[in-house]
Amino acid sequence: AQKITQTQPGMFVQEKEAVTLDCTYDTSDPSYGLFWYKQPSSGEMIFLIYQGSYDQQNATEGRYSLNFQKARKSANLVISASQLGDSAMYFCAMRELGQAGGYNKLIFGAGTRLAVHP
Amino acid sequence: NAGVMQNPRHLVRRRGQEARLRCSPMKGHSHVYWYRQLPEEGLKFMVYLQKENIIDESGMPKERFSAEFPKEGPSILRIQQVVRGDSAAYFCASSPPTGVGYTFGSGTRLTVV
Numbered sequence: 001a002q003k004i005t006q007t008q009p010g011m012f013v014q015e016k017e018a019v020t021l022d023c024t025y026d027t028s029d030p031s032y033g034l035f036w037y038k039q040p041s042s043g044e045m046i047f048l049i050y051q052g053s054y055d056q057q058n059a060t061e062g063r064y065s066l067n068f069q070k071a072r073k074s075a076n077l078v079i080s081a082s083q084l085g086d087s088a089m090y091f092c093a094m095r096e097l098g099q100a101g102g103y104n105k106l107i108f109g110a111g112t113r114l115a116v117h118p
Numbered sequence: 119n120a121g122v123m124q125n126p127r128h129l130v131r132r133r134g135q136e137a138r139l140r141c142s143p144m145k146g147h148s149h150v151y152w153y154r155q156l157p158e159e160g161l162k163f164m165v166y167l168q169k170e171n172i173i174d175e176s177g178m179p180k181e182r183f184s185a186e187f188p189k190e191g192p193s194i195l196r197i198q199q200v201v202r203g204d205s206a207a208y209f210c211a212s213s214p215p216t217g218v219g220y221t222f223g224s225g226t227r228l229t230v231v
Contacts, residue, residue, distance in 0.1 A: 004160075037222075043207060045161070045222040091160050103149060103173065103213070106220065108160030 002027045002096050006109035013082045014117055020067070021077040021112045023092030033095040034075040035106065036066065040088040048090075051075055082116045089113050120145070122212050123192075124223035131200050131230050139195040139226045143212030147221070150193040152185060155207040155225070167193060200230045 003026040013019040025034065036048040051059045051066045059066040067076040079086055090113075093106040123142040131137050143150050149168055153161040154177075166174040167187035178185070182200075187193040197204055210223045 035220075043227065044224040045209060047220070047222075093160075103166055104220075105151070105163045105166065105174070105177075106153075106161070108162070110158075110160050 002029070002032075002094055002107050004092050004094050004107050004109035006092055006112050008112045009110075010113045010115070012115040012117055013079075015084060016081055018078060018080045019082055019114065021079070021090050021092075021114065023075045023077065023109060025073050025075060025092075025094050027073075027094065027096075029097065031097075033104075034066070034068070035093040035095070036064070036075075036077045037091045037093060038086075038088045039091060039111070045091075049077070079114075084116050084118060087114060087116045122147075122210055122221050122223035124208075124210050124226050126226060127224060128227045129229070131228065133201060133230055134199050137197040137200050137204070137228055137230075139197075139208050139210075139228070140192040141195070141210030141212075141223060142192040143210075144221055146214060147212035148215050149213045150187050151211045151213070151220070152193075152195050153209045153211065155209060157206070161209060164195075197228075200228075202230050204228060205230045 005024045032053045034051045038046040049059050049061045049064045049066050051068045058068050063080045065078045089111045091111045092109045095104045125140050151166050152164040155161045163177040165178050165185045182198045184196045207225045207227050209225045211220045213219050
C-alpha cells in the first residue's frame with residue numbers, strides 16, 4: 001500500500017535561513033507524483049510544488065525546491081530565505097491512481113508544523 | 119476565474135442534526151473530490167464524483183455519510199445524525215476532465231456540539 005511519512009512533527013528556523021522538511025514515501029507504482037502543500041492558520045490548502053516520478057530534474061518554484069531522491073524514496077521540501085509568513089503546517093502528499101483509472105487520489109502525510117522566528 | 123468555492127466556511131451542529139456541505143468546482147472542472155481532516159492530522163480521501171456519478175467512495179464511512187454531484191448545482195456532502203467525532207475540516211477539490219491537477223477549496227469546518 002502507498003504511504004507517506006513525515007517524521008518531524010515540528011520544526012523551527014530563524015528568519016532568512018533555509019529549512020528542510022522531510023518526506024519519505026512508499027509505493028510499488030513506477031508512475032507517481034509528489035506534492036507539497038502549505039496550510040496556514042487560516043486553514044486553506046495552498047499548493048507549493050510538484051515532482052513527477054519521471055522528471056529528470058528536481059522541481060523548483062521560487063523559494064521552494066524539492067530534493068527528490070528516488071532511490072531513497074524521499075522528497076524533501078527546501079525553503080530558502082525563510083520569512084515570518086512561512087510559519088504554517090506543511091503536508092507532503094502522493095498521487096495514487098484511482099482504481100477506475102483517469103483520476104488521482106492524494107495520500108497525505110501527518111504534516112510538519114514550521115515556526116519561523118525573527 | 120473563481121476557484122473552488124465551499125460553503126459554509128464554518129458550520130456548528132448539535133449531535134443528531136444533519137450537516138450539508140457544498141462545493142462548487144472551478145469553471146471547466148467536472149471532477150470533484152472530498153477529503154476530511156481530523157484535528158492535527160493530514161487530509162484523508164473520502165469520495166470522488168463526476169457529474170451525476172459516484173466513481174470512488176472507498177474512503178466514505180459506511181453509515182450516515184453520502185455525497186452527490188448533480189447535473190446542475192454544487193456537489194453536496196451530507197452527514198446525517200452527526201456525532202462529536204464528525205468534527206473536522208472537510209475539503210473539496212476539483213480537477214479538469216483529464217482527472218489530473220487539483221485545486222482545493224478553503225474547506226468547511228464542522229463543529230458538533
